[in-house]
Amino acid sequence: MKVLLIGGTGTISQAVTEQLLTQECELYLLNRGTRNHMLPFPVKEIIADINQEEALVSEKIENLSFDVVVNFIGYEKIQVERDYRLFHDKTKQYIYISSASVYQKPLLNYIVNEDTPLGNLYWEYARKKIVCEAYLMERFRKDGFPVTIIRPSHTYDERKLPVALHGRDGGWQTIKRMLDGKPVLVHGDGMSLWTVTHSKDLARGIIGLMGNSSAIGEAVQITSDECLTWNQIYAMIAKALKVPLQTIHIASQSLVQCSKFDFRGSLIGDKANSVVFDNRKLKRLVPGFKAEIPFEKGIRETVSYMLSHEECQTEDERFDKWCDRVILSLESALIMIEKKKINMKDL
Template sequence: MKVLFIGGTGIISQAISKQLLKQNSELYVLNRGNRNMDLPTNVKTIIADINEEEKVKELIKDLEFDVVADFIAFVPEHLERDYRLFQGKTKQYIFISSASAYQKPLSDYRINEGTPLSNPYWEYSRNKIHCEEYLMKLYREENFPVTIVRPSHTYDEKSIPLGVHGRKGSYQVIDRMLKGKPVIIHGDGTSLWTMTHNSDFAKGFLGLMGNIHAIGESVQITSDETLTWNQIYQCIADCLSVEFKPYYVSSSFLDAVSEYDFNGSLLGDKANSVVFDNSKLKRLVPDFAATKRFDQGVAETIEFVLSHKEFQILDEEFDIWCDRVIEALEQAKTEILKK
């Protein structure tokens, strides 16, 4: 199979690349070349900014593909460009959407591909919805061979997945845990969530590539394991061998008192209880099974992060903000309880 990935160096795409090349496929990656040192050595690189359309058109003029997958398309304009570039040059075009595009607030915590798409909280998700609508119109009217994939919270070995963190990633929360400080958890920690290891996501994605039954379809790829946020943080604390010290704050309050995008990432995503029904994926890819349990996967991630200083990125601004939120709420309790 001859494949082109646009982007190709992210959490999801790197795992797919590694598994794909074990199948003796021919993989091309088109990007600006800034992070290609992390790619397998047998990947063929096309160095270009995908937005430089005429340059890219020239670079791929003699190439055709079985699959083109764009991992860095976020707005319909990106897809309009891809359609101009790859119409007639690929047997399948895969767009990476997002499970955050599903209806918020949810009318049913059980999510499948039939769940309505609507997210008034997060522009990112609304843009993904617009992208899906554009592509399905192309499929219906132009026979463009589209497959839409919806990942949820997917993680790898380099970043510990959490609910509430600052702009510099999740490590500052880990630092708070290691120092015995309380960590902020949205809500009361009992809402349901799903974490998917990128190696499991890759299994499902590979099963959709070159799959004639996936053309014209939207498919979510997640683990079948469902956890509460308390369980997620407890697993992390156990791996760190520290006491779990949660400090519960409502998602709406966190959004109201921060400059972080909690309106989107919490109210429009993680604050909602979700349980994914992957029946459709399993019909299309009968041998799919997510086998990396969260406590196992996050243990590997924590071991990697703690042994690689370059991934231990501190965020003093977020740390101070957490302390201020906790202090303010504790003071409010004291004032309310005064007689």
């Protein structure tokens, strides 16, 4: 199988790259080449900016065709329109990595499958993915463009900590707060249901759909079947760190209102919702598929890797100070409430 990955070194795409390199696959990566040195095996590189469409066609892929093209970095309609122009006659299957955040928010049913209506009032990222999906499916219906849409949810690997709240520099600051004995913020009461999926499991699902004619014209979600509360997720992170867990629970809407960070989409439009993913469609298309890495095992590997690799330990002072201010404000408010209760008893 001859495969082109657009990207190839991100959280999801690197796992796909590494697994394909162990199989009988002629693998090409189309990217700028800045992170290809991180891959364990050499690949066939097409070093280019995919946004430079004319130069790419004339110089890099003019005489190439593929069994499968996968785009991991398509966020705008103009990007998938470009891909259609580039690859409509150069591939037997085009796989677009969308997102499970496209599903209707607020949800009418916490059990989610591919028939759940699309629509997210709270997150522009999700709405753009919906637009991209709609364009690609229109090209399938009108022109026979062989598209498969994949909807992953919250995905992590050894370099990415799957937390609900973080600043611009990722999840390391949550680990540092735990190690320093400081409390961490958890949205709501921490009891909403969520699913986190290891990138290696997601990659096996994506690869199972490659070259699968039954997946053409279909949208398929790929997640673990494990369903955890956010309290359990944070508790497992603390357990992997071998430290006690201290949590402060704050209403999701309050976190959105008191933060300069963009939590409205990622919380109200995604992680604050209880969701259980129904993966029967994937298992029908890829018989024998099963997510094999339980979160408790996967997070131990993530924590171990991040603790031993300084490049993963980017501190985020702005996020840390914000957490401290929110916690201090809550504690002050609780003291005031207690004082008022005492005063009321004196009346």
